[in-house]
Amino acid sequence: MGRINKIKNEGERITSEVRDRSMTYIAGGLGIVVGLAWNEAIKSLIDYFYPASGANSISAKFIYAIIITTVVVLVTMYIVRPPKM
Known part of the structure; x- marks a missing residue:
């Protein structure tokens, strides 16, 4: 059993x-x-x-990618940090 x-x-x-x-x-x-x-x-x-396709649009997308990457890294670091005791 x-x-x-x-x-x-x-x-x-x-x-x-x-x-x-x-x-x-x-x-x-x-x-x-x-x-x-x-x-x-x-x-x-x-x-x-930035309606013009070309350098302005590409640079705006790269700036967006850099900003988003920075924000995600900072948020991830905040979330996974060890708690203070």
């Missing part, structure tokens, strides 16, 4: 782990969708203010 309970508990643990990981992957996928939506919105904003 103990062996059956062990197998049952292991099955429940695996089911729970699969559910947890699946939810993590779904949330990550939705995060990518949101990020792509914002990317399109910001690209449209850049095209609105």
